[in-house]
Amino acid sequence: MGDILGLVAKRLGLGLVILFIISIIIFFMVELLPGDIAEAVLGQGATEENLKALREQMGLNDPAIIRYLGWLKGAVVFDFGRSIVTQEPVISVIGERFVNTLFLATYAAVIAVPIAITLGVIVALLRNTIFDRVVNVLTLTSISSPEFFLGYILILYFSVKWSMFPAIASLSDGMSFWELLERTFLPALTLVLVVVAHMMRMTRAAIINLLASPYIEMARLKGTPPWKVIVKHALPNAWAPIINVVALNLAYLITGVVLVEVVFVYPGIGQALVDAVSKRDFPVVQACCLIFAATFILLNLAADVGAILTNPRLRHPK
């Protein structure tokens, strides 16, 4: 057990190092601005006094490295400074929205994961039949469609033509849980459609890869019934790739959520990021990017750790 903990700790450390490098990239890319933030915010018509005042207020007169350390110190305790546009603390702008985004992603994941894995295994077992081909074409189409295409199709049919679900996922306080689920059903469904397709294809590939290995053939040749081949021989080894697939797709969900939030006007962090980018509100952009990157790295880390835990071969690297 000790070596597993060591490996996991090593991965965690690596993740932290990458996150640190990313925080450097995110912070210093803003430094690459022609001029500086104050000029970018105030535009061409800014007077010298205004620029000076803003520089003073944002602490731009300190060297970049000191400002970076200050920013990083704040970021560790989720204090990302103040928004340039609204002057509110960044965390109060995006804190609640981040919870909303997590809710949407979880909602989609809870629906998508069981469906995708079951269907993926079924498709792998029925490979090379007409059913498999049809599913292949369907999933490929779903992957290839931009999220906003799927989203608007769902709006057109489910809310405009059949008026079953609301087109705009506005949230308000004091909504019951069921009401919340109903309001956010269409954005969640859009995410589900994309993610299920991805996950099914990956699960199918993983299972087919597994079924091609010699020990499965051996089991078949000695006359084991097909269901037993799957449950006793294939499944224990299939967990590793499946856990990997799930974690990778959850990471995808976190970023795919940006476009979906904009389509459905959902008050999540993705929408906050897009707004901040078009208003050039750099503290908010930096905070959102850091949060997205951290979540992404965390889920990739989970994929790695899951793979190590379920696949003993990975515990003894060459």
Add this chain to the structure above:
Amino acid sequence: MTIFVIGYYALLLAASCAAAYFNKRAAFMLLFSLTLVSFVVGIIGGAGALYAIAVAAGILAMMAMVSYAFREFLILLAGKETAKELRTAPLTAAFGMFIIFTYVIAGIFAPWIAPHGEAEVISSAFAPADANMLLGADQLGRDMFSRLVYGTRNSVGLSLTATIGAFVLGAGAGLLAATKGGWFDQLMGRLADVIMSIPSLIFALLMLSIFGPSMPVIIVAVAIIYAPRVFRLTRAVAGNVVVMDYIEAAKLRGEGTGYLIRREILPNSTAPLIAEFGLEFCFVFLLVAGLSFLGLGIQPPTADWGSMVRENATLISFGEITPLIPAAAIALLTVAVNFVVDWMLHRSSGLKE
């Protein structure tokens, strides 16, 4: 029970019986399951739903026929070797090639195909379709169809340039890393790790917020974001080639790195790289479409599919499908490229089945 419903079931049943009689199991399964599905759908949705299924089946059949004819056409045109390869292409791949061909024609000859200019205001906002405007007008009264045709040029052209940029960066670094090895290889590998651990859309948004949305910025940003994937693949493929005896022989002959890459490694790793190019193009295309949907891509008045969807999105709430057409154009091209890549991967690598 109208004549349509009776005819519908009669045709389906007759076709499935014929398939069963001639021992076409796959066709029988498809037709008969369609019959069963139709029973359920027909009971729930009535004749309207059956009509929709019939239309969809008709469109599918048309597409299959077009793909078949286009494949035969290509086989006739191509040389002997290529024709042999083309015969193995499934209908989906032929369909993909047909769509790509259509887009290329539309992109190159856009000014001659489009009836109006790309930024030309010719009627009132959201005017419905008429003989002059095939798809109606957009939010400023510009012809939707013309903008769609011009959009082929702008959207696809931008993505293609960005993909080529990513390939030049990624494949160049990958080939160098494979031949040189050592610290350069290590450095590039770690750099790729870092870039890939930032979600692509987020990274693109970060760069666009800093440098402002303009064509060169988008191209460079997207090229940097997607170069690491190309780097990894090239590094892996070229890494397998570098250990071959003929490379050793070339090195002993005293050939330089440039010669090794151009004459020895590159010709032996083209097949996977071409398939990768198709895949990368799909990713890049979707990313660029997403960016321009968010209003951060190609700036108006240049026609571009992503922003066309966004600008006309209000029409959706009136039950119009016009805003969906540019989105469908994006999806169609990505699907088409994916179909072709699927076939190429299957052929070159022999994926396990």
